[in-house]
Amino acid sequence: MASAFTTFFFFFFLVFNLASLHHHVLARDVVEIEEGYTVTTVIDGHKLGINPRSILPKPGSSDLLLLDSVSSIVYTLSFPTSKESKVKVNRLAGASDKNGGYADGELDSARFNKPRSFAVDLKGNVYVADKTNHAIRKISNTGVKTIAGGYSKNPGHQDGPAKNASFSDDFEISFVPEKCALLISDHGNQLVRQISLKAEDCVRGSQFALGAVSIWVLGLGLSCLLGLIVGIAVQPYIFRRTERLQPPVFQDMDALPNPSGEASTDTLLRHQKRSC
Template sequence: MASSYSNNLITITAFMILVSLTSVIKCDNNNIILEEGYTVTTLIDGDKLTVNPYAVVSLYGSSSDDLVILDSVKSTFYTVTVSGSQVSEINKLSGNDKGNAGYKDGDLGSAEFNKPKSFTVDKKNNIYIADKSNHVIRKISKSGVTTIAGGNIRKTGKADGPAQNASFSDDFELAFDLQRCALLISDHGNRLIRQIDLKAEDCADTSSGPGVLGSTIAWGIGVVVMCLIGFIVGFAVRPYVLPYTGRSTSGQRDMEAFPNQSGETSSDVLLRRQKRNC
């Protein structure tokens, strides 16, 4: 009898637990609004490419879907070209892909970083790195790697002022602000939002126009086209202009032969002047 009572009690308890879980699930579903129409696709498989992508950004004005990925473990940056949903090319951009962390500026091939985890890109595709372990902010450009902030301090702090003398906490991230033409710094350790003003040229929208070289080429093409149009138009109206010019010449000769008030023609005057000169 006691055994039957225990079994019934277990059954009732299990039923109550199931009802409670069902209520919780229904309650949670009532707070979720699922919006359809989105698809998840894997673009980069780190296991296949032997990289550990920690962060990624897309380059501005790229026609081939170029991305920059950061392998924080190796302290190395890579450029990746994605065509559709397939990686067609991957190349080391900068850093020591052997996993050696350090602090070294200079050319792209020999520069070293210390396990950065945050970076951003400006409109000229310069890359700015929050090199937290080195307590500095660095820049990757076509000419190489440089330090733009914290280089004279290289220790934690929250000092503002000239960028080389500034200091940061052990935990900060970067974002590019086009409207301010600046880097925004989320300095988590100091509970601060900070700013570094960039150069105006770094915020120029290269994707909205052809640039200086493109403008020069466009002007050259325009001049050539206008010259060709002028040549074609001139050649087309020439048959109509020559007869008119001929009539004008004939009229001019008639005017020269017409006698003046003294009864002399222009030819008589010319002969008289030549005799004087002789």
């Protein structure tokens, strides 16, 4: 009996270990390296005194936009070519206050509080997911404004106009040019939300100028065409009125030639000479 129990236990132990080994083999990581790629450090935050949270290209420029979540500042940087290249760093928006805060207005005096992510539209406006303030802020040439959230200091999931909207403590944003909208990945609420942007924010500056010129040229062409049509339409009436206003022409009957080719006055003088 003991021998049978020992045999059964040994068999069960062997099967269990084989199953575990098979599972381990199946769960092993599989890594395939594709050759031809190299990783190079081009920005050293320790030397520049910044902590990169996110980085994006600046539309219409070779510069970069960098979000420092620790300092709550958005920077512009010249595009580096190597770690040794000199990088020009400029503060785009946000006050130098590591404690963070909430203040719209001028670029230099605006304050954020641990922004999570940011996005850039085609016009170059920057949208910041201001995490701790539960708001989405817009950075433009005129300053910083809030476009959604911010009124409620507590997290939430309310939709609606800017002052009624609320977000969780963990959300990120991205720009979708095809929809002219911001998509919000609201992790804390397990939601994907959308903010429709203004039409002019989804057109590049050069395209907007070209469109304005095209509209001006089209308007000028239509005006000329309309003037030509009106001119052709009123031309007969103008000519008729001109003919009516012309003064009658009176001719001297005595000066008219007779059938022989002489004028009446010449004939009269000739008769008077004969009488004399």
